[in-house]
Amino acid sequence: MQRTDFSKMACSIARTLDVIGEPWSPLILRDVWVGMSRFEQLQADLGISRKVLTERLNHLVDHGVLERRPYDNRPRYEYVLTPKGSELVDLLMVMVGWGDKHLAGEAGPPVLYRHHACGEISSVELSCANCGKPMHANDVDVLAGPGSAV
Structure with missing residues (x-):
């Protein structure tokens, strides 16, 4: 099912919902804010599937809300809030x-x-x-x- 694109609406509420309007995104932001920065920590705390968490993290990074930073030699990242x-x-x-x-x-x-x-x-x-x-x-x-x- 295609999700409605709120980003083009002339409404700041709609545009904000386009970024964080599904239930997992605010919970991910909460967890990163309180210090859970790694994928495994977020997944364990939220009980979210790897696929959905990956999609949500990518969405938040793409919108400049989170920054992805490497933390070891393997391609592993932690997530931090941007301004x-x-x-x-x-x-x-x-x-x-x-x-x-x-x-x-x-x-x-x-x-x-x-x-x-x-x-x-x-x-x-x-x-x-x-x-x-x-x-x-x-x-x-x-x-x-x-x-x-x-």
């Missing part, structure tokens, strides 16, 4: 906040995050890049931008 990939992890951290709030249940969140700057356990909050105030869906108007299809 573009690190920015995608920011998106995943926002997803974590939603999941912790709505899906963690009585046990609470499975992972906590300590902020380097203040040393406190915290969560990601969206704020306006201009004024610093909270910025949520009901706080904005959606306007056509320069790349709009309209």
Whole structure:
């Protein structure tokens, strides 16, 4: 079955989904972010088939989200986040906040995050890049931008 190509749509959400919109990619990014950089580590943690993991890793490398680096004389590689990939992890951290709030249940969140700057356990909050105030869906108007299809 042919997958829909979202990359040509005049929508940043669609274009982002073209890169990480299937379920394995965000989980691979999460694992690389927390230090699992080798194919075998990723496969063991995710329980993903070698074929699917290879396809996903190649896709993420092709989109500049991960970088493949050789780590021994055989053709073996480790995967590291690029700056573009690190920015995608920011998106995943926002997803974590939603999941912790709505899906963690009585046990609470499975992972906590300590902020380097203040040393406190915290969560990601969206704020306006201009004024610093909270910025949520009901706080904005959606306007056509320069790349709009309209």
